Amino acid sequence: MNDKIKINLQMAGASYPITINREDEEMVREAAKQVDIRLNAYREHYQNVPIERVIAMVAYQFSLEKLQLKERHDTEPYTAK
Secondary structure (H helix, E strand, O other), X not given: OOOXXXXXXXXXXXXXXXXXXXXXXXXXXXXXXXXXXXXXXHHHHOOOXXXXXXXXXXXXXXXXXXXXXXXXXXXXXXXXX
């Protein structure tokens, strides 16, 4: 059964309506919470930087962390041997 729900995520002072699988709701909401936490930390540290640039820095930080985790869990060099 395809159990979809519609939710409104609150991030950066805006609401984003999305449709997700019910079992993913907790993870999706936690992801939005993490975005807001980082966004608020950057806003506090870089008060004179336009919000678009702050959002770009947050996106960059999450992307870098994802790539670092992917590299750390890459088993290809070992399976190739």
